[in-house]
Amino acid sequence: xxxxxxxxxxxxxxxxxxxxxxxxxxxxxxxxxxxxxxxxxxxxxxxxxxxxxxxxxxxxxxxxxxxxxxxxxxxxxxxxxxxxxxxxxxxxxxxxxxxxxxxxxxxxxxxxxxxxxxxxxxxxxxxxxxxxxxxxxxxxxxxxxxxxxxxxxxxxxxxxxxxxxxxxxxxxxxxxxxxxxxxxxxxxxxxxxxxxxxxxxxxxxxxxxxxxxxxxxxxxxxxxxxxxxxxxxxxxxxxxxxxxxxxxxxxxxxxxxxxxxxxxxxxxxxxxxxxxxxxxxxxxxxxxxxxxxxxxxxxxxxxxxxxxxxxxxxxxxxxxxxxxxxxxxxxxxxxxxxxxx
Numbered sequence: 322x323x324x325x326x327x328x329x330x331x332x333x334x335x336x337x338x339x340x341x342x343x344x345x346x347x348x349x350x351x352x353x354x355x356x357x358x359x360x361x362x363x364x365x366x367x368x369x370x371x372x373x374x375x376x377x378x379x380x381x382x383x384x385x386x387x388x389x390x391x392x393x394x395x396x397x398x399x400x401x402x403x404x405x406x407x408x409x410x411x412x413x414x415x416x417x418x419x420x421x422x423x424x425x426x427x428x429x430x431x432x433x434x435x436x437x438x439x440x441x442x443x444x445x446x447x448x449x450x451x452x453x454x455x456x457x458x459x460x461x462x463x464x465x466x467x468x469x470x471x472x473x474x475x476x477x478x479x480x481x482x483x484x485x486x487x488x489x490x491x492x493x494x495x496x497x498x499x500x501x502x503x504x505x506x507x508x509x510x511x512x513x514x515x516x517x518x519x520x521x522x523x524x525x526x527x528x529x530x531x532x533x534x535x536x537x538x539x540x541x542x543x544x545x546x547x548x549x550x551x552x553x554x555x556x557x558x559x560x561x562x563x564x565x566x567x568x569x570x571x572x573x574x575x576x577x578x579x580x581x582x583x584x585x586x587x588x589x590x591x592x593x594x595x596x597x598x599x600x601x602x603x604x605x606x607x608x609x610x611x612x613x614x615x616x617x618x619x620x621x622x623x624x625x626x627x628x629x630x631x632x633x634x635x636x637x638x639x640x641x642x643x644x645x646x647x648x649x650x651x652x653x654x655x656x657x658x659x660x661x662x
Contacts, residue, residue: 346399485516
């Protein structure tokens with residue numbers, strides 16, 4: 322079966338030296354009601370030191386994708402190549418170096434921290450497993466300093482901290498093993514707006530300081546415009562558009578992307594002019610057990626054609642480093658001209 326992503330692994334490696342290559346990865350779940358295709362043939366790469374944004378609504382498969390990269394799930398099929406090694410089949414038996422090198426920050430810090438452990442005890446766990454020869458007490462203090470928390474927080478319990486402080490502890494725990502790659506699964510969505518900016522600033526400073534690579538999962542497109550180097554849009558288990566951030570926001574191609582961008586709230590008239598022409602969605606996202614045939618977005622697309630209902634378009638490179646999965650760009654009719662107006 323051909324790759325969804327039109328770039329071969331060899332071509333990507335010539336272009337750069339990716340730290341991560343995801344190649345035609347699928348994750349299906351068998352349930353009593355049927356098969357859920359949570360991720361269905363997704364491919365991309367992440368360069369060293371890059372922030373790769375993965376955006377989508379609930380049910381798009383973005384968190385499942387991140388869980389496969391970090392080893393929580395084993396893919397049904399496909400390759401996940403990290404630093405030149407295919408790690409897809411070893412989710413439950415990952416070598417120690419790999420568990421140390423890839424870490425994750427979960428969405429809800431309240432549920433990801435053990436309420437019965439002090440912050441010191443929480444941070445000591447990965448240090449004892451992966452860095453037993455280090456001065457653990459000194460290392461804990463250093464980790465708290467890295468995320469702008471005072472050393473006395475080490476003796477507190479999670480329920481004594483605010484939401485933002487808990488997430489900073491979760492970030493410190495992820496950094497304890499000195500990883501190279503971090504999956505950020507909606508790291509600010511459970512937080513008050515007043516603290517989101519601080520968390521993002523700390524994450525970006527740490528990326529530069531420690532030469533980290535991020536896979537940043539979110540539903541917030543506005544956030545991606547400020548932090549990501551490249552952005553991928555997922556819809557019902559597939560990537561529908563992928564591009565460098567500037568091109569992604571200035572020249573969105575897929576109707577779903579344009580629908581999302583046109584709905585972003587803005588304050589000034591100047592910002593409103595930068596948004597694409599508003600596209601009204603004609604329905605709600607389908608359930609994972611009832612994914613429409615053909616292009617899964619076609620029931621909501623105002624430019625739907627007959628071919629969209631039966632044939633799923635591949636993810637093609639329509640401009641340099643800009644990929645889109647849409648029949649509007651490959652079918653000979655006037656739908657494309659109408660769409661661009």
